Amino acid sequence: MSEPRKPAEDLDAALSESIGRKVRSYRLQLGFTVAQLAEHSELSKGMLSKIENAQASPSLSTLARIAAALDIPLTSFFDDLEAHSVFHVKAGRGLDLVPRGSRHGLRGQQLGHQRGTTRRIEPVLYTINRNAKVGASYRHPGTEFLYMIEGVMEYAHGTRRFLLEPGDSLQFDGEVTHGPVRLVKWPVRLLSVKAYGDNDTASH
Secondary structure, rough: OOOOOOOOHHHHHHHHHHHHHHHHHHHHHOOOOHHHHHHHOOOHOOOOHHHOOOOOOHHHHHHHHHHHHHOOOHHHHHOOOOOOOOOOOOOOEEEEEOOOOOOOHHHHOOOOOOOOOOOOEEEEEEEEOOOOOOOOOOOOOEEEEEEEEEEEEEEEEEOOEEEEOOOOEEEEEEEOOOOEEEEEEEEEEEEEEOOOOOOOOOOO
């Protein structure tokens, strides 16, 4: 007779099953085959099949690659977890995010997460180094607030340009194309807070 599983093992199994269901669901919504998702995420078909069938527990870096390939927030995989009203992050311990097309010279650390089907706020600490590719190429629902901590850069919102220095802030409509266009002094560290309405869908 096999020994009963420990509570931690039950939690791991439930989490793997939930993640597997979500990966398959999001993949099918996009009309991707396993092979296509493997190509976009640079993972093997075998690994993706194991994840979808709860036969493997993916690392956060693997989930980040899958989320980027599906163009969804990494936190979408954890929406079914029990909701909490407090999210405490120690300095330097934020969950690393890898924005699509910006794998070199840009680091994003998620500082908060609101579980559930509606996401109202998304705080991220960005660090941009001199070898990062910059350009006004971001759009998303809701409003975004930026606060410069370190460095100097030129930031675009639509046709307008803003020189951001430490202590400066910028708030704008996320639906308008925006992003850094020139690094003046690096590294650049800034806090980004995206706020969404009831009908908005969060995306990076």
